Structure formats: C-alpha cells, structure tokens
Amino acid sequence: MDLASAKMIGAGLACIALVGAGVGIGNVFSALISAVARNPAAQAQVQPFAFLGFALAEATGLFGLAIAFLILFVF
Amino acid sequence: MAIELQPLEQFTIERLIPLHIGRLDISYTNSALLMTIAVVLITALVVLSTRRAALVPGRWQSVAEISYEFVADMVDTNAGHGAREFFPFVFTLFMFILFSNLLGLIPYSFTVTSHIIVTFALAALVFVGVTIVGIVRHGVHFLRLFVPEGVPAVLLVLLVPIELLSYFIRPFTLSIRLFANMLAGHTMLAIFGGFAASVGVFAIFPLGINVLLVGLELLVAALQAYVFAILTCLYLRDALHLH
Numbered sequence: 001m002d003l004a005s006a007k008m009i010g011a012g013l014a015c016i017a018l019v020g021a022g023v024g025i026g027n028v029f030s031a032l033i034s035a036v037a038r039n040p041a042a043q044a045q046v047q048p049f050a051f052l053g054f055a056l057a058e059a060t061g062l063f064g065l066a067i068a069f070l071i072l073f074v075f
Numbered sequence: 076m077a078i079e080l081q082p083l084e085q086f087t088i089e090r091l092i093p094l095h096i097g098r099l100d101i102s103y104t105n106s107a108l109l110m111t112i113a114v115v116l117i118t119a120l121v122v123l124s125t126r127r128a129a130l131v132p133g134r135w136q137s138v139a140e141i142s143y144e145f146v147a148d149m150v151d152t153n154a155g156h157g158a159r160e161f162f163p164f165v166f167t168l169f170m171f172i173l174f175s176n177l178l179g180l181i182p183y184s185f186t187v188t189s190h191i192i193v194t195f196a197l198a199a200l201v202f203v204g205v206t207i208v209g210i211v212r213h214g215v216h217f218l219r220l221f222v223p224e225g226v227p228a229v230l231l232v233l234l235v236p237i238e239l240l241s242y243f244i245r246p247f248t249l250s251i252r253l254f255a256n257m258l259a260g261h262t263m264l265a266i267f268g269g270f271a272a273s274v275g276v277f278a279i280f281p282l283g284i285n286v287l288l289v290g291l292e293l294l295v296a297a298l299q300a301y302v303f304a305i306l307t308c309l310y311l312r313d314a315l316h317l318h
Contacts, residue, residue, distance in 0.1 A: 048305075055302040058295075059252040066255040069262045073083045 011071045017064020024057030082265035086189055086258070105185045106193070113174040113187070142170065146304065153308035155316050164204070165311075168197065169304040176257065176296035180289065188299075189257040191250060198250035201307050209314030220317050249306060256299050260292045 032050040036043045092103035121143075124135035132140055146166045150158055154165075172188060179186025187193055209217045221238040222231065267288065270281040 051298060052302060052305060055295075055298045056252075059256060059302075062255045062259045063251065065259045069082070069259065073081075073262075 007071055007075070011068040014064050014068035014071060017067075018061045021058055021061020021064075024060070025054055028053040028057055082262045082269065085185070085261060085265060088190075106187055106190065109175065109178055109185050109187050113171060113178055116178075117170045117174055142166075149301075149305055150308055153305055154311045158308070158311055158315060161208075161311055165304050165307055168201070168307060169300055172197070172253070172303050173297060173300035176300060177293075179257065179261065180292055180296060186257050186261055188253055189261055191254045194250040194253045195246065197303075198246040198253075201249065201310065202246040205307075205310045205314045208311070209317075212315060213317060216317070217314075220313060245310065249303065253299050253303055256295055260288075260295055264288055264292065 028050055032046060035046050088104045088106050090102040090104055091108060094101045094103060120135070121139050124133075124139040128136060143166070146169050147162060150162050150165050154161065175187040178184055179189065209220070213219075221235055221242065223234055223238065226234060264285060267281045267285045271278040271285065274281070
C-alpha cells in the first residue's frame with residue numbers, strides 16, 4: 001500500500017471518533033427534553049448544563065476530526 | 076476528484092513587523108495584531124459604554140451589563156461562595172476567548188485560538204493559578220483533594236493515581252478542547268469553500284452548507300468561551316472548597 005492511500009484510509013478511520021460525539025450529543029439533548037417535559041419549571045436550571053454537556057461531548061469527537069485533518073493536510 | 080485544497084493555509088502566522096532581540100524572535104505577527112484588536116474592542120466596550128452610565132441603559136451599556144452579569148452569575152453559582160474576588164480574572168478570560176473566536180469568523184482574518192500554543196498558555200495560566208490559590212488557602216491540606224473521603228484503603232491505591240492523573244491532565248484537555256474546536260470548524264469552512272470553487276454551477280450546495288456551518292461556528296465560538304470560563308470556575312471551586 002502506498003503512502004497516499006494509507007493516509008486516506010487513516011483519515012477515514014480517524015473520523016469514526018465522530019460516532020461517539022453524535023451518540024453523546026443525542027443523549028444530552030434527549031435527556032434535556034425528557035427532563036423539561038417532566039418538569040417544565042426546571043428548564044432554566046438544566047439548560048446551561050445541557051449546553052456544557054453538548055460542548056464537552058462535541059469536543060471529544062472533534063479531537064478525532066482534527067487528527068483526520070492533520071493526517072490529510074499536514075503530514 | 077482532484078482539487079487543490081489548502082485548508083490549513085488560513086492558520087499561517089505572518090510577521091507584520093519583524094523584531095529581533097539577539098536570537099529571540101519577538102516579531103509583531105498577525106496573531107498579535109488580532110489579540111490587540113480583541114483587547115482594544117473589549118476595553119472600548121466596557122469603558123466607553125459605561126462612561127455616561129444611565130439608570131435606563133442604552134444599547135451598548137446593555138451589552139456591557141449583560142456580559143458582566145452573565146459572568147458574575149456564572150462565578151457565583153459554579154465557584155461557590157468566596158470566589159467573587161476571582162471574578163475579574165474569569166471575566167477577562169471569557170471576553171478574550173469570546174472576542175478572539177468571533178473575530179476569527181470574519182473572512183480573511185485570523186483565529187488566535189486556533190493555535191495550541193495560545194490556548195495552552197491560557198490553560199496553563201488557569202492551572203498554575205488555581206493550584207497556587209489552593210496551596211495558599213489550604214497549605215498541606217490541599218493534598219486532600221486527591222484523596223476521596225469515605226473510601227476503603229484498598230481502593231485508595233487505585234483512586235489516588237486516577238485523581239492525580241485527572242488533575243494534571245486538566246491544562247491539556249482544557250487547551251485541546253478549544254484548539255480542536257477552532258481548528259476543525261475553520262478547516263471545515265475552508266474545505267466546503269474549496270468544493271464550492273471547484274464544482275461550477277453546483278457551487279450553490281456547498282455554499283448553502285457553508286452558510287449553515289457559519290451559524291454553527293457562531294454557536295461554537297460562544298459556547299467554547301463559556302465552557303472554558305465555566306471549567307475555570309469549577310476548578311476554582313475544587314481549590315477553594317476541596318470537593
């Protein structure tokens with residue numbers, strides 16, 4: 001296998017990390033929706049934590065995406 | 076499909092005013108220029124808008140007051156009581172990261188926070204500062220932070236190294252989170268821009284995606300500044316109250 005195709009495959013593999021981010025973000029917001037549906041008065045209290053969780057979950061996936069970009073465009 | 080993509084070109088640092096002291100390169104770069112603009116804008120927003128402070132605030136005074144109250148509320152609820160003296164630090168941190176992120180979204184400008192050295196410097200500042208605060212407040216008792224209470228001694232052998240690791244990994248996760256978000260977002264914008272430039276009539280589709288992506292990036296820019304500031308508050312609470 002030559003280097004160019006190995007890089008492509010490696011970048012594709014690195015993008016698998018985004019699966020976890022997708023699951024995580026979905027989880028965060030589904031929990032937010034069910035929490036607000038059960039107790040609408042709590043929305044103001046739980047929403048900041050939901051966005052904190054969204055940002056933290058998204059960041060872990062982006063580590064993988066950043067690695068993919070580095071493989072493709074830097075090395 | 077052979078496209079000439081250079082999506083990482085936007086992150087190059089250029090020397091605007093070359094300056095050298097001996098072998099030390101302290102040139103004024105585009106990164107430094109954007110930092111200066113951010114600091115000037117923040118100072119102007121906070122100082123000028125409150126110069127003629129009115130009881131019923133005008134537009135700019137409102138913006139300054141809302142950002143002040145937002146961060147003050149964040150410090151109060153997340154860092155516990157007695158953390159108000161650290162409010163200026165958290166406010167400065169939040170505004171600097173927010174303005175750097177937002178200024179980076181202007182086409183052909185430069186994103187300061189897309190460089191790991193900048194975000195790592197900020198995170199290391201937070202980490203060292205918080206550790207010093209903890210040691211000054213609690214002395215040797217600060218080490219109790221690494222020993223969870225009510226845990227059998229057998230488990231402590233396992234838990235203390237984990238607590239130590241999770242403490243010392245903080246500056247790295249804090250800096251890489253901000254850096255990776257900015258790098259990935261801006262690279263993605265450039266890649267879809269490159270698609271748009273190479274497919275002729277169908278450019279409308281990648282362009283449309285890019286419009287949506289800019290919206291997402293605006294959200295991420297604000298959110299990452301918020302996350303950085305709120306995690307600083309949580310670390311401060313650890314140091315001030317030891318769990």
